[in-house]
Amino acid sequence: MLPEYTADYLLDKKVKIFQPVAGYRASTDAVLLAAFVSGFKHGTILDVGSGTGAVSLCLAERLKKISPQITGLELQPELAELANFSAARNAFGSLSYKNADIRLGTKANGLSPCSFDVVVTNPPYSEHDLPSPNPSKALAHNHSDFSLAHWLEFCLKMTKPQGKIYMVNRAEALPLICSCLQNKAGNLTILPVYSKCGQTAKRILLSAQKDSKAPCRVLPPFFTHSENGEYSPEAQKILRSGSGFEEIIPVLR
Numbered sequence: 001m002l003p004e005y006t007a008d009y010l011l012d013k014k015v016k017i018f019q020p021v022a023g024y025r026a027s028t029d030a031v032l033l034a035a036f037v038s039g040f041k042h043g044t045i046l047d048v049g050s051g052t053g054a055v056s057l058c059l060a061e062r063l064k065k066i067s068p069q070i071t072g073l074e075l076q077p078e079l080a081e082l083a084n085f086s087a088a089r090n091a092f093g094s095l096s097y098k099n100a101d102i103r104l105g106t107k108a109n110g111l112s113p114c115s116f117d118v119v120v121t122n123p124p125y126s127e128h129d130l131p132s133p134n135p136s137k138a139l140a141h142n143h144s145d146f147s148l149a150h151w152l153e154f155c156l157k158m159t160k161p162q163g164k165i166y167m168v169n170r171a172e173a174l175p176l177i178c179s180c181l182q183n184k185a186g187n188l189t190i191l192p193v194y195s196k197c198g199q200t201a202k203r204i205l206l207s208a209q210k211d212s213k214a215p216c217r218v219l220p221p222f223f224t225h226s227e228n229g230e231y232s233p234e235a236q237k238i239l240r241s242g243s244g245f246e247e248i249i250p251v252l253r
Contacts, residue, residue, distance in 0.1 A: 043117030053083030
């Protein structure tokens, strides 16, 4: 049975998403992450920790001409059910969500290692933040008995050789992320995300290629807001028009 939910929209009403009234709800991070996937022509996509499905719903809309097979894995069954409801209402027939506990590994969840061309993930951000009093939000936002290192290990295991991993996280997690990927993935591309000019980066978007030895590159900063507090023109292209970062950052093409 679906929890009490609201009907919301993403990408200037191109995508309809159903989310619980009380519990985890998607943020702009999900839309930015979906837009960071670049150069995708064909293959399969896995969304690890899919929540209400915002990342993969945006990807399904952006890649609808290709219509790749996209699978979401979500620990909370009510969120997976809502995400499947959203996929059906948007007529995304190649998108589906599975209630899965990645802490149990691949076999327990009926998954085959090295089976996805692209893995996208918006993992819980912190082991140490004060948890939300709402159990669903606390589970989505905070690590409990499964660290970021274990999360990335699972993502690497599910990615095909030379496949790509895309993720969003706090900027402060970058050293740990790089350490986890060392000797396992290369060709790192890092995009620092700033709220406004003159502030420190709060988020990073990162891509990595499994088994690659290519060097790391850091892209120019991306600002979500202008000085007047409104979304920057670049952010509006991503959040409203549904553009990908490859359309506004030439080096990603």
